[in-house]
Amino acid sequence: MNSTYFTRRTIRKYEPREIGEELLERILTAGVRASTTGNMQVYSIIVTRDRAIKEKLAPAHFNQPMVTEAPVVLTFCADFNRFSKWCRQRDAEPGYDNFLSFMTAAIDALIAAQTICNAAEEEGLGICYLGTATYNADMIIEVLELPSLVVPVATVTLGWPAQVPDQPDRLPLEAVVHQEKYVDFTASAIDDLYRAREARSDSIQFVAENGKETLAQVFTDVRYKKSDNEFFSAKFLDAIRRQGFTV
Amino acid sequence: MNSTYFTRRTIRKYEPREIGEELLERILTAGVRASTTGNMQVYSIIVTRDRAIKEKLAPAHFNQPMVTEAPVVLTFCADFNRFSKWCRQRDAEPGYDNFLSFMTAAIDALIAAQTICNAAEEEGLGICYLGTATYNADMIIEVLELPSLVVPVATVTLGWPAQVPDQPDRLPLEAVVHQEKYVDFTASAIDDLYRAREARSDSIQFVAENGKETLAQVFTDVRYKKSDNEFFSAKFLDAIRRQGFTV
Numbered sequence: 001m002n003s004t005y006f007t008r009r010t011i012r013k014y015e016p017r018e019i020g021e022e023l024l025e026r027i028l029t030a031g032v033r034a035s036t037t038g039n040m041q042v043y044s045i046i047v048t049r050d051r052a053i054k055e056k057l058a059p060a061h062f063n064q065p066m067v068t069e070a071p072v073v074l075t076f077c078a079d080f081n082r083f084s085k086w087c088r089q090r091d092a093e094p095g096y097d098n099f100l101s102f103m104t105a106a107i108d109a110l111i112a113a114q115t116i117c118n119a120a121e122e123e124g125l126g127i128c129y130l131g132t133a134t135y136n137a138d139m140i141i142e143v144l145e146l147p148s149l150v151v152p153v154a155t156v157t158l159g160w161p162a163q164v165p166d167q168p169d170r171l172p173l174e175a176v177v178h179q180e181k182y183v184d185f186t187a188s189a190i191d192d193l194y195r196a197r198e199a200r201s202d203s204i205q206f207v208a209e210n211g212k213e214t215l216a217q218v219f220t221d222v223r224y225k226k227s228d229n230e231f232f233s234a235k236f237l238d239a240i241r242r243q244g245f246t247v
Numbered sequence: 248m249n250s251t252y253f254t255r256r257t258i259r260k261y262e263p264r265e266i267g268e269e270l271l272e273r274i275l276t277a278g279v280r281a282s283t284t285g286n287m288q289v290y291s292i293i294v295t296r297d298r299a300i301k302e303k304l305a306p307a308h309f310n311q312p313m314v315t316e317a318p319v320v321l322t323f324c325a326d327f328n329r330f331s332k333w334c335r336q337r338d339a340e341p342g343y344d345n346f347l348s349f350m351t352a353a354i355d356a357l358i359a360a361q362t363i364c365n366a367a368e369e370e371g372l373g374i375c376y377l378g379t380a381t382y383n384a385d386m387i388i389e390v391l392e393l394p395s396l397v398v399p400v401a402t403v404t405l406g407w408p409a410q411v412p413d414q415p416d417r418l419p420l421e422a423v424v425h426q427e428k429y430v431d432f433t434a435s436a437i438d439d440l441y442r443a444r445e446a447r448s449d450s451i452q453f454v455a456e457n458g459k460e461t462l463a464q465v466f467t468d469v470r471y472k473k474s475d476n477e478f479f480s481a482k483f484l485d486a487i488r489r490q491g492f493t494v
Binding site: 001002005006008010025026027028029030032033034035037038039040041043044045046047048049050053077079081082083085086087089090091092093094095096098099100101103104106107110111112113114115117118119122123127128129131134135143144145146147150153154168169170171173175176177178179180181182184185187190191193194213214215216217219220221223224225226227229230232233236237246247 | 248249252253255257272273274275276277279280281282284285286287288290291292293294295296297300324326328329330332333334336337338339340341342343345346347348350351353354357358359360361362364365366369370374375376378381382390391392393394397400401415416417418420422423424425426427428429431432434437438440441460461462463464466467468470471472473474476477479480483484493494
């Protein structure tokens with residue numbers, strides 16, 4: 001298989017160079033050929049290049065600079081709007097305003113998203129996922145004028161790399177892969193899996209910079225705090241409900 | 248980019264031939280290098296090859312034959328168990344038992360899943376996503392012994408293709424791709440987007456076989472019924488909550 005899978009890294013800085021229409025269309029077409037539940041294609045992709053709209057999207061992504069600097073911003077949405085409209089025009093009563101259908105549509109959106117990312121990286125483009133799409137779905141819904149039954153689940157910035165950052169470490173394969181059944185972790189297994197990461201000089205520096213005692217505390221107390229997670233859980237659930245899905 | 252993106256089709260019949268350990272490990276490693284939120288890797292992959300366990304999983308997937316016939320069944324899970332255990336061992340209090348964290352972990356799982364599918368297909372393997380992973384998450388949790396904060400979100404069967412089915416049609420690109428903002432569909436736009444699909448002989452046959460008047464009715468009345476969606480929504484939400492996520 002192509003080596004991009006193994007050499008890739010997230011790219012957050014892009015050259016001030018456009019992505020050609022033909023290339024972008026080829027990448028998007030790769031995404032559209034990926035698996036989709038019952039061939040319903042219950043997702044949508046918003047391609048934003050316009051500077052003014054990217055500037056309106058930026059606050060939803062906590063003003064991370066790649067939103068305005070990337071030539072293309074892709075917003076992937078769970079979408080039962082188009083499908084439900086089609087049903088109603090064909091004497092069929094759609095029943096997709098529920099949690100399972102939201103998840104089905106979110107899965108469709110993410111399968112397309114990741115295929116597009118893989119295809120883009122194979123062409124030399126760089127990508128960055130912004131988790132903020134779920135944090136501030138309400139703001140994205142407003143800026144992109146998403147109708148009922150359409151909810152953003154992932155945003156990806158796309159462009160020609162202007163940096164070659166170090167490849168981040170990953171845990172050993174056995175941290176995520178279980179054979180036959182889930183084998184839960186003993187305390188010493190956890191120690192073994194995280195030892196190399198915790199010993200890295202960049203990890204040690206990260207802990208010091210944040211004034212913490214352990215790397216885990218940087219996650220729980222600074223980067224992904226319980227209070228933030230709970231605040232944004234309520235906000236995201238509210239956005240999903242306002243878009244018409246019962247949760 | 249490699250042509251597999253454009254020539255692929257879902258494969259439901261497999262040769263009775265194993266997937267070599269080395270190949271499987273390479274494919275899984277490709278998945279592990281894909282994007283993950285804050286490098287937390289909050290997902291897990293259960294690799295099931297054992298016939299007896301596949302037979303126990305089969306009912307969760309409505310006994311679709313590929314579950315027992317495929318040499319490998321992959322179950323992709325949203326997983327905050329390992330990460331939370333690590334936090335607790337490092338004097339850090341995890342706060343990931345909420346809906347946002349569930350979604351973050353589900354997104355991580357699906358990004359890995361689809362990278363693995365793309366890499367597998369590039370190697371000549373065939374894949375099939377089983378949407379039933381969310382329908383019957385409770386049954387999968389029991390068979391695979393998934394602990395608290397672990398929820399299956401996708402199952403993929405993997406093997407060497409023993410069939411070359413027709414490639415399914417897809418809607419025109421403009422059905423899923425919107426430029427700059429979401430442009431909602433007029434009635435005539437819906438007609439245009441679905442015209443070719445509805446005119447296909449296999450679509451016409453499908454409508455007739457199901458005793459329906461329109462293709463949309465096959466979806467709303469037979470394949471993805473409102474009553475089923477609501478039943479499985481409640482069941483999936485219950486499974487998520489019992490695994491410890493507040494929704």
